[in-house]
Amino acid sequence: MKAAVLTQDITKRFGDLTAVDKINLSIESREIFGLIGPNGAGKTTLVRMLTTVIPPTDGTAVVAGFDIREEADGVRRSIGVVSQASTLDVELTAWENMNIYAKYYDVPAEIRKERIKELLGIVGLSERANFTVGSYSGGMKRRLELVRSLIHQPKVLFLDEPTTGLDPQARSAVLEYLRSLHKINDITIVLTTHYLEEAESMCDRIAVVDYGKVVALGTATELKREATGGDVVEAEVAALPNQALEALKTSKFALDVKKRESTLTVLVRNGAEAVPKIVELVDANGGKIRSITLRAPTLDDVFLHYTGRSIREDTNITNKRFVSNWGR
Amino acid sequence: MKGALWVCERDIRKFLRQPATMLGAVIGPFLTLILLGFAFGGAVTHAPVAVVRQSYGPISTDFINTITNQQNCVYGGIDCANAYDLVDVSDLGAAQSMLRAGTVKAVVYIPLGFDQSSGGSPVLTVYLDNTDPISAATISSLMSQAAAEISAQVQVTPPPDSVVTVDVANIYREVLYIEFMAPGSLIQSIMFASIIGGGISILFDKQRGIIEGYLVTPLKRIEIVVGVLLAGVTKAMFSATTMLILAILFAGVRPMTNIIGFMLIFFTLFLTSMGLISMMSAYAVRAPAPEVYQFTAFPINLILYFTSGAVYPIQGFPSWMRSIASINPEAYAVHALRDLMYKGAGPTAVIGDFAFLALFTGLMIALATVAFKRAL
Numbered sequence: 001m002k003a004a005v006l007t008q009d010i011t012k013r014f015g016d017l018t019a020v021d022k023i024n025l026s027i028e029s030r031e032i033f034g035l036i037g038p039n040g041a042g043k044t045t046l047v048r049m050l051t052t053v054i055p056p057t058d059g060t061a062v063v064a065g066f067d068i069r070e071e072a073d074g075v076r077r078s079i080g081v082v083s084q085a086s087t088l089d090v091e092l093t094a095w096e097n098m099n100i101y102a103k104y105y106d107v108p109a110e111i112r113k114e115r116i117k118e119l120l121g122i123v124g125l126s127e128r129a130n131f132t133v134g135s136y137s138g139g140m141k142r143r144l145e146l147v148r149s150l151i152h153q154p155k156v157l158f159l160d161e162p163t164t165g166l167d168p169q170a171r172s173a174v175l176e177y178l179r180s181l182h183k184i185n186d187i188t189i190v191l192t193t194h195y196l197e198e199a200e201s202m203c204d205r206i207a208v209v210d211y212g213k214v215v216a217l218g219t220a221t222e223l224k225r226e227a228t229g230g231d232v233v234e235a236e237v238a239a240l241p242n243q244a245l246e247a248l249k250t251s252k253f254a255l256d257v258k259k260r261e262s263t264l265t266v267l268v269r270n271g272a273e274a275v276p277k278i279v280e281l282v283d284a285n286g287g288k289i290r291s292i293t294l295r296a297p298t299l300d301d302v303f304l305h306y307t308g309r310s311i312r313e314d315t316n317i318t319n320k321r322f323v324s325n326w327g328r
Numbered sequence: 329m330k331g332a333l334w335v336c337e338r339d340i341r342k343f344l345r346q347p348a349t350m351l352g353a354v355i356g357p358f359l360t361l362i363l364l365g366f367a368f369g370g371a372v373t374h375a376p377v378a379v380v381r382q383s384y385g386p387i388s389t390d391f392i393n394t395i396t397n398q399q400n401c402v403y404g405g406i407d408c409a410n411a412y413d414l415v416d417v418s419d420l421g422a423a424q425s426m427l428r429a430g431t432v433k434a435v436v437y438i439p440l441g442f443d444q445s446s447g448g449s450p451v452l453t454v455y456l457d458n459t460d461p462i463s464a465a466t467i468s469s470l471m472s473q474a475a476a477e478i479s480a481q482v483q484v485t486p487p488p489d490s491v492v493t494v495d496v497a498n499i500y501r502e503v504l505y506i507e508f509m510a511p512g513s514l515i516q517s518i519m520f521a522s523i524i525g526g527g528i529s530i531l532f533d534k535q536r537g538i539i540e541g542y543l544v545t546p547l548k549r550i551e552i553v554v555g556v557l558l559a560g561v562t563k564a565m566f567s568a569t570t571m572l573i574l575a576i577l578f579a580g581v582r583p584m585t586n587i588i589g590f591m592l593i594f595f596t597l598f599l600t601s602m603g604l605i606s607m608m609s610a611y612a613v614r615a616p617a618p619e620v621y622q623f624t625a626f627p628i629n630l631i632l633y634f635t636s637g638a639v640y641p642i643q644g645f646p647s648w649m650r651s652i653a654s655i656n657p658e659a660y661a662v663h664a665l666r667d668l669m670y671k672g673a674g675p676t677a678v679i680g681d682f683a684f685l686a687l688f689t690g691l692m693i694a695l696a697t698v699a700f701k702r703a704l
Contacts, residue, residue, distance in 0.1 A: 051544045076546045087541035089338065091345040100341075103334040104545040132345070 139170025231271030335555025385443020512638020
């Protein structure tokens with residue numbers, strides 16, 4: 001099967017900064033593909049290149065069979081985009097928003113009406129079709145943007161942080177609608193997100209992006225196995241001298257050891273066997289453990305393993321590693 | 329190019345949903361027209377003038393009679409028989425104190441021996457409060473007229489037939505000051521629409537990512553530029569037309585013209601709209617920050633408006649202002665509108681103005697296209 005998105009050494013440099021560094025990705029048809037990574041890792045820049053907003057500095061990509069450099073118009077006719085910031089016209093009604101957008105894509109008038117009606121129905125907005133979008137809740141606006149991007153039946157749908165800023169209920173509603181839209185349309189979805197559980201539940205495959213490179217790629221299960229090797233042991237420590245940390249790091253059973261504030265995270269192959277060993281080793285080196293838990297790995301562990309940061313920390317970081325000059 | 333229509337349609341729909349924003353473009357110029365037009369346009373009436381008379385001969389009596397019954401007096405197109413009220417004061421010192429105190433605007437001093445002056449011509453003095461140049465000019469011109477009138481009777485030499493007299497003949501109907509101002513207000517409403525409906529609405533769209541949002545659609549960049557400019561011109565024409573109707577209804581403006589004249593007026597407004605919308609759009613899209621645009625757009629409007637000859641003839645400007653006027657598109661637009669509205673001029677009279685405006689508009693469209701392409 002032909003890939004829906006195929007990148008070839010795609011690169012974007014802004015002056016000295018390399019935002020996207022020779023990424024090679026192959027996203028299959030009908031796949032839901034997730035891009036995760038810290039703020040400023042290059043996800044948005046990658047998506048902006050794939051959606052023909054900015055040209056790559058080097059390399060290229062083929063989206064829905066069209067080259068992003070040579071056949072931008074073909075790409076644009078085959079993709080739908082929901083960007084991070086809302087681009088709805090709040091002064092206009094949902095119907096008007098959809099209708100104008102359909103015109104941009106030359107959707108014939110006789111098809112337009114039927115399709116708008118159908119799409120608004122799918123996301124539960126039929127009754128509010130003639131209300132101005134300014135009166136909509138955040139979740140409703142997102143749902144409208146979602147179906148607006150599908151008005152021309154695109155082959156590939158790009159969603160940049162589609163649920164950011166929504167409350168949990170609205171988030172799960174948007175995701176539910178996204179799933180049903182995916183089910184009834186022949187469409188490939190590329191999703192960037194900060195919510196790892198969202199990526200895990202939605203995506204067939206996930207790429208972890210950091211410093212402009214893909215550092216890991218696979219299904220959620222594969223990633224977790226690869227990154228963590230098995231189980232995660234998490235301990236709250238009252239004291240942990242450096243030599244105790246060193247002893248853990250050099251021990252045979254620990255695959256990876258990280259300490260953040262008072263939390264010690266150890267990745268091990270077999271958790272049940274490792275717990276007593278960890279307690280013993282810390283004790284012997286003058287440390288003190290308050291509590292210890294053994295759990296299955298999550299994507300957050302994967303994220304931590306590859307980027308050296310937890311995603312929760314990352315969302316709090318305000319000065320990005322790389323700030324794209326969006327809108328300039 | 330169909331895409332341009334959709335971009336325009338989107339903008340116009342938004343505009344129709346909230347036309348109040350565009351009324352802002354009309355209210356400012358309209359108030360300026362009404363307030364400035366009526367405040368400046370009127371002739372001076374009932375200015376108090378003190379008369380200190382110390383000589384009682386026939387010439388001075390003649391003079392007093394003349395200024396008391398000033399007739400055939402035309403100033404600024406308005407009968408000014410009531411330009412001043414005369415007050416008799418016996419003492420020059422007292423009259424001068426009144427002048428300094430502002431109780432009177434002028435003092436007419438007829439000195440002792442005025443009627444007996446032998447050889448030389450009789451001289452009377454008019455003391456003026458020249459801190460109010462408008463009243464001072466009116467009074468001094470009326471006094472000189474009166475003096476000229478009686479000298480014709482007094483003087484023996486040179487003989488009366490060699491005295492040069494001037495007959496004034498207006499070739500157009502009387503044009504009030506507020507009418508003189510109206511063309512400038514039409515142009516100003518276009519400029520306001522360009523600042524608000526052009527620039528600021530682009531800034532909002534840019535900030536909200538709507539302009540970048542266009543880029544993922546099949547719309548071509550040129551279609552986006554043309555669509556945005558077309559919407560701006562529609563809004564500007566809406567303001568200018570509203571302004572014209574208001575000027576006719578409330579400011580007594582009566583454009584003397586026929587159907588071709590009206591078409592030429594609208595063509596002038598269209599050309600100007602196109603130029604100013606393109607100019608302000610280019611600026612908004614390339615402004616370093618939205619605040620910079622907002623702080624500078626209105627001063628730009630002031631400079632263009634007041635150097636356009638909208639409120640005072642360009643011939644009265646100092647040379648540095650004349651230089652600005654010579655490259656100010658608003659000056660050409662105002663000039664063309666005045667010719668079309670009050671002279672009933674045909675296309676040949678305004679061809680020069682149109683040429684300049686077309687050149688300006690062409691340049692600005694090119695500038696806007698480049699600016700947008702860079703920003704997109």
